[in-house]
Amino acid sequence: MNSVQRISAVVLRHWYLISHSLPRILELGYWPLVQIVLWGFIQQFIMTQSSYFAMAGGLLLGAVMLWDLLFRSQISLAISFFEEIYSRNLSHLLISPLRMWEYVVALMTVSIMRTLIGLVPVTFLAIWFFGFSIYSLGLSLALFFVSLVTFGWSVGLAVAGLVLRFGLGAESLTWALIFALAPLCGIYYPVTILPNWLQGLSAILPPSYIFEGMRTILLEQTVRLDLLAMAGVLNVVWLSAGIAVFFALYRSARIRGVIMQLGE
């Protein structure tokens, strides 16, 4: 028996859940689709009104897709964890030989699976419908992907830990927390537009460097490795913090004896 086998068991459980449910598959793709269609038309309109956006046709759509990547990776991790609570299955998992770190890796894997199922189809739709290919970002896209997904996991793990400790009452943080950070990430605008004190907060968020990096590629055709490096360093800190929070809240949940009551 090894770690890969146990991790794959959890992934398999979620694959069974998703692959045998057409509504779930459609749901994974539905919101990204709505976002792309809405922002695609907004972008087409703005391009006729603004020289800034006319310079780079995909600025808004690229931002929407990368933001959705971050958001989906976070929410997918958290919801995969909640699924165990909804189905009152968490205790069975935790009393199995599955190590907690293996469970975290499994949740990350499922997060990627769910995110790709939802997002990949709409990236092709954007090419076909709005003439913008996110893949034009080239190799940088892979680095953006790693960076944004990692940050999404950091927040997702913290939220999962809070639900483990405080119950499903904390579930709404899944959406609230990431959207609270969105204005600081400079998704649609450079962070220089923020007040100085908010720029300080923005500077510690890895996505703010990624969205800036995307803009420099699309507007100046320049890959800013310094921005990618900064995001990478910050992500190490954020992911470490997310994992630490999750494990600390798991320990607290065991001490307070709340795990067996979750989902009741």
Added chain:
Amino acid sequence: MDVVTANQAPGGVATNQIIGRSAPGGEANIRVQGLTKRFGEILAVDNINFSIAPGSFTALLGGNGAGKTTTIGMLLNLIQPTAGRIEILGQDFAHNTKSLLARMNFQSPYVDLPRRLTVRQNLAVYARLYGVADAKARIADLARGLDLEAFLDRPLGKLSAGQRTRVGLAKAFINRPDVVLLDEPTASLDPDTADWVRHYLARYARETNATFLIASHNMPEVERLCDQVLMMRAGRIVDRGSPRELLAKYRRNTLEDVFLDIARARAREGGTP
């Protein structure tokens, strides 16, 4: 079957001892020493001691809030003990948690399996989690043994409560555990099926020498199935012994009456529990 007579410590609290079928050298598959759990001001489990020999059935009985679920939670690593030591299969549970959990399993009607997955998918997932070799054959074997074959490919949520209980038992036996913890193992089953399940459990224990710890409110079941009973009240083990011993000791005809005596702390022969 050899039974070690319950010893009473001053105050009427039964002390640590091997209970159930005797085993060579007095070995125990579960040994609990000074196990305590405090939730703030509430002492949920108060310094309990017991040992259970291989191949025996032990029931954990007590009213609501007696400390049964907390005790089981600690034995499953879901609750962190405040104090005490748990030994499973001769090893310290705190330091060998995951390797020991691989040799244990648990089922409760209050803990479910994913209802959108089919029975086969659920069992396949847990077979993989427990590293079961030849999972297909094991699932087929359990399906035969627990009469699940007809609905192996149906989602769990489409099954009756009794069928789900049997699926839960299949999950509990997927890894051929040496230590099995069951909470209300025959809940939701009709008397015929419940009896059949009890025979299944007894046969499994006989064939594998596995140790069973059962929390149940079904007194006739405990009388029929269990070698020994641990009576809990307010977090303490207030009495213990075989069902026959307890019936004689409390001069009652049914274990239910014994349970009521203890739960209500009624004065009994030799003192007040």
